[in-house]
Amino acid sequence: MFVAAYWWEVHPGKEEQFRAAWRRGTELIRERYGSLGSRLHREDRDDGAIRFIGVAEWPDRQTWRKAFDAKMVYDEPETRAAFVEAISDWAEEPLLLMEMTDDLLDRSP
Template sequence: MIYVLFRWELKPGSEQSFKEGWTEIIHRNIEKYGALGSRLHKTKDNQWISYSHWISEEHFNHARNLHDQHEEARVKMINAIAKAYPPIVMVPVLDNMVVTDPAQPQLYL
């Protein structure tokens, strides 16, 4: 099992197109290529960061190198990116993430 960290800087005004392309690619990867989910974040300094959970590095590499009917979604993402950083493949060592249901927020005040 691996996680992959991605980081981008987007062109001004291209956020919606990027999110649409990202969402389609993520669903494609989950449905067909062994991804176990992904999260997209925006930092305060306007960088976009995503991390994806994969069955294996082989599954990730296979999905990355495919050109299929989702090529339009990939183009949406690419056209929105001003700068892309190389992905970082990570192997979990310790995991203390608490998974909660956003519909049932926990209040710890």
Template structure:
């Protein structure tokens, strides 16, 4: 599995718009490009969001994914309009995995 970590610095007052647009972009990439999905996180720094996307492998992530889908293009443009900057922070190969999708019941 291949993971990409992004840092997004967004303009003041755009978090709700960014998050909605991010979801539209993420759904389209999942549906049309073979990703395994993504998560978006708030951080302890104002206007900084962190996302990570999972892919089956680096090769799938590196493919030239030209999406003509109108909903994707609209969401992508909205997402970009909210950004101050976007940075790819890490490109990671999973070496060991014990991430559990279900909540532990004995905590």
């Protein structure tokens, strides 16, 4: 399994809009590009900024690379617009690219 992490800073008051667009966008990327899904994490920074970090799982580096090279985006215009409107800053390149070696995450309820 392969993991890619991304970050976005969000305008104050736009957190729920961002999360909704991110959820729908993640569904679209899973459907179109073959990701396994993603987790979203929130970081409330000391400087008052709100940053979200998405950690996406992919079957392998090649599947991720093909999607990344295709400039994967949220294909629904309204989802893309809501996402872009909510963010104030982002990284153009992934924060981390990693091969998973061991997985001890308990996914049971």
